[in-house]
Amino acid sequence: MAAARHYVTIKGVKDGLIFILDDACPFEDVIGELRHKMEHTHQQLLTGPVVHVHVKLGHRTISKEQEEEIRRIIGRGGNLLVQSIQSLEPQNSEGRKPSSDIKVMRGIVRSGQTVVHDGNLLYLGDVNPGGSIICSGDIYIMGSLRGMAHAGEGGNDQAIIMASYMRPTQLRIAHVISRPPDEWNVEETYMEFAYIRDGKMEIDKIHHLHRVRPDNPL
Amino acid sequence: MGEAIVITSGKGGVGKTTTSANIGTALALQGKKVCMVDTDIGLRNLDVVMGLENRIIFDLVDVAEGRCRLNQALIKDKRFDELYLLPAAQTKDKDAVSQESVKEIVSELKKDFEYVIIDCPAGIEQGFKNAVAGADKAIVVTTPENAAVRDADRIIGLLENNNLRSPKLIINRIRANMVKSGDMLQIDEICSVLAIDLLGIVPDDEQVIKAANAGEPIVMNPSSRAAIAYRNIARRILGDTVPLMPFEEKDGFFHRIKKLFGIG
Numbered sequence: 221m222a223a224a225r226h227y228v229t230i231k232g233v234k235d236g237l238i239f240i241l242d243d244a245c246p247f248e249d250v251i252g253e254l255r256h257k258m259e260h261t262h263q264q265l266l267t268g269p270v271v272h273v274h275v276k277l278g279h280r281t282i283s284k285e286q287e288e289e290i291r292r293i294i295g296r297g298g299n300l301l302v303q304s305i306q307s308l309e310p311q312n313s314e315g316r317k318p319s320s321d322i323k324v325m326r327g328i329v330r331s332g333q334t335v336v337h338d339g340n341l342l343y344l345g346d347v348n349p350g351g352s353i354i355c356s357g358d359i360y361i362m363g364s365l366r367g368m369a370h371a372g373e374g375g376n377d378q379a380i381i382m383a384s385y386m387r388p389t390q391l392r393i394a395h396v397i398s399r400p401p402d403e404w405n406v407e408e409t410y411m412e413f414a415y416i417r418d419g420k421m422e423i424d425k426i427h428h429l430h431r432v433r434p435d436n437p438l
Numbered sequence: 439m440g441e442a443i444v445i446t447s448g449k450g451g452v453g454k455t456t457t458s459a460n461i462g463t464a465l466a467l468q469g470k471k472v473c474m475v476d477t478d479i480g481l482r483n484l485d486v487v488m489g490l491e492n493r494i495i496f497d498l499v500d501v502a503e504g505r506c507r508l509n510q511a512l513i514k515d516k517r518f519d520e521l522y523l524l525p526a527a528q529t530k531d532k533d534a535v536s537q538e539s540v541k542e543i544v545s546e547l548k549k550d551f552e553y554v555i556i557d558c559p560a561g562i563e564q565g566f567k568n569a570v571a572g573a574d575k576a577i578v579v580t581t582p583e584n585a586a587v588r589d590a591d592r593i594i595g596l597l598e599n600n601n602l603r604s605p606k607l608i609i610n611r612i613r614a615n616m617v618k619s620g621d622m623l624q625i626d627e628i629c630s631v632l633a634i635d636l637l638g639i640v641p642d643d644e645q646v647i648k649a650a651n652a653g654e655p656i657v658m659n660p661s662s663r664a665a666i667a668y669r670n671i672a673r674r675i676l677g678d679t680v681p682l683m684p685f686e687e688k689d690g691f692f693h694r695i696k697k698l699f700g701i702g
Contacts, residue, residue, distance in 0.1 A: 328633055330595035331588050348591050348631055349584075366631065 227253045230262065236272030236303070237265070239294065243278030243307075247286060254293050266297025273300050277307035322360075329353055329367060349389055358382070368392070371414075380433060382413035382426065396421055440471075442544050442554040443675070444573035446597070448589030450560030452581045453610040453640075456650060457668075458557035459487045461577075463655040464672030465553050466521035473512065473522040473551040475544065477569040478559035479534055482526035488515065489653020490523055499527035502539040508546055517658070522551070532564040537571035544572025553675075562596055570597065576605035577637060582612055582623040591632055606637035608671065613642045638671035639682060640664050 227242040227250045241250045258266070265271070273294055282290075282305075291302045322340045329335050331350030335343070340357035347353050351367035358379050359371045365383035370392035372379030377394035391398045391414050398414070398421035411426040415433065424432060445458045455478070462474040476484035479499060485491045496511035501524070508524075515521035524547070527534060547554045558569035570576065576597050580590040590607070597605050609628060616622040629636055643664035649656040657668045663683070670680045 331592035333595050346631075346633065350588050350592060364630075 228257055236274065239273060239275045241275065241277050241280070243280040247282065251289060254290070258293055258296060266299065268299060270299050270301060272303045274303055275305040277305065279308050281307050377416045378433065380413050380415045382411065384411050386412040386423065391421060393421065440548040440552045440554055441575060442548055442556060442573045443575045443577055444556040444558050444570050445577050445579060446558035446566065446569065446593055447560065447579040448562060448593040449586045452579050452586050454579050455483045455487055455557055456646060457579050457608060457610065458484060458555050459655045460657040460668040461672055461675070462521060462555045464657045464668050465675065466518040467657065468672055468676060470552045471520040472553045472555060473524060473547050474555045474557065475524045475547070476526040476557045477540065477565060478557060479526045479565065480528065480531045481559065482528050484557050485523060485525045486653065487650045488523055488655065490515065494525045497525045497527040499530050499534045501543055502535040508543060532559065532568065535568055537568055540568045541572040562592065570600050570602060573602060576602040577608055578605050578634070579608045579610050580628065581610050582617065582628060584623065587623065587628055587631060594632060594634060605634055607632060607634050608637050609639045611642040612639055637674055638667055640667040
């Protein structure tokens with residue numbers, strides 16, 4: 221029976237209820253369990269004051285008719301008002317965030333300063349020694365990287381760090397930490413990027429990026 | 439209404455006090471009415487460098503706490519009529535005054551003086567916050583060492599947080615021979631890391647130490663290269679365009695003759 225498998229989770233938050241609908245099963249199963257919960261197990265929700273409801277669909281995208289159906293089932297009692305029905309951004313085939321999701325920032329990250337961003341970051345400016353830049357996604361620096369950069373913070377070991385002038389005090393991608401080895405210190409003006417290969421940090425010229433990360437939507 | 443300039447560096451021992459004393463004196467030399475304020479409470483030095491230690495009666499803390507009027511605490515310089523010093527207290531510590539009271543004192547001084555030069559203590563704690571509270575502009579002093587440049591970078595960031603945007607840079611204690619041999623950071627390198635305008639470079643000069651010990655700012659002695667550097671800095675503060683001094687010792691005619699005979 222559908223209800224036993226928990227396709228529908230109901231959470232109480234400060235301003236109402238959140239219905240989290242599983243996104244890895246057929247839509248009919250979700251509707252079935254939702255209907256079951258509203259009619260049988262969770263009837264107490266249908267009495268009492270007006271409560272706002274937010275529905276979260278995960279990665280599932282639904283049609284207008286399906287949306288209407290959800291609204292009808294939840295709204296049946298009259299006191300539950302559906303405020304929003306949200307699904308997460310659809311993933312592309314590689315399961316990565318789309319390339320348009322790059323935040324652009326300008327400035328200088330000076331010693332003692334930290335820039336933190338959730339996602340990919342294009343930084344127009346220098347990162348000085350003692351400064352750090354931390355991102356859950358890729359880091360692209362149009363400028364000198366002399367400080368610390370941490371890409372893929374949170375565990376994304378597919379993330380890369382790229383800089384016009386790569387002279388970092390330390391690089392981190394996901395859980396791999398690397399101090400620039402001495403062999404990097406050759407005077408070169410190529411734009412370079414750092415990535416993880418077989419659990420180790422590697423540095424390469426930017427024109428090799430498409431070979432190392434072919435599915436990287438630049 | 440005058441202008442308040444804070445001289446700061448983050449790191450200690452790079453020459454903030456020497457720079458403050460010499461910029462203050464050089465501006466007075468140019469006929470400006472200048473007041474120097476020592477905010478290094480507990481470790482005051484500016485009075486020693488200026489040779490005015492024995493004239494101190496009241497200090498910054500006395501003014502802040504209302505034990506005297508502001509002009510009672512001001513010490514007139516022995517060389518210039520229009521150069522004054524507001525000394526710091528030696529017995530208290532940085533928490534003895536608040537940012538508000540320093541701000542008030544500085545804005546009071548700006549009414550009477552064309553330039554208020556604020557000597558900032560090392561560090562980024564209360565003393566630094568006090569010093570920058572009333573400032574309109576900032577000058578960051580550094581030396582060609584990694585540690586000093588790192589701290590200067592940190593300070594520039596903090597100054598920007600305090601709405602002191604685009605501070606000016608002085609690189610102090612440059613040794614021409616070491617820069618040439620590559621043992622010292624290059625000036626271009628420092629400027630490109632810090633990315634602020636260069637106000638001047640000051641060569642390392644033993645006479646600076648001698649002058650400071652004598653309580654006579656080096657800028658009074660025009661035969662010293664450091665003195666010329668400080669005079670140039672003062673002129674740039676006043677808005678003149680003065681080219682940067684070539685930092686290697688220029689061979690004079692006499693010197694070349696001596697060299698010719700192998701005695702130079």
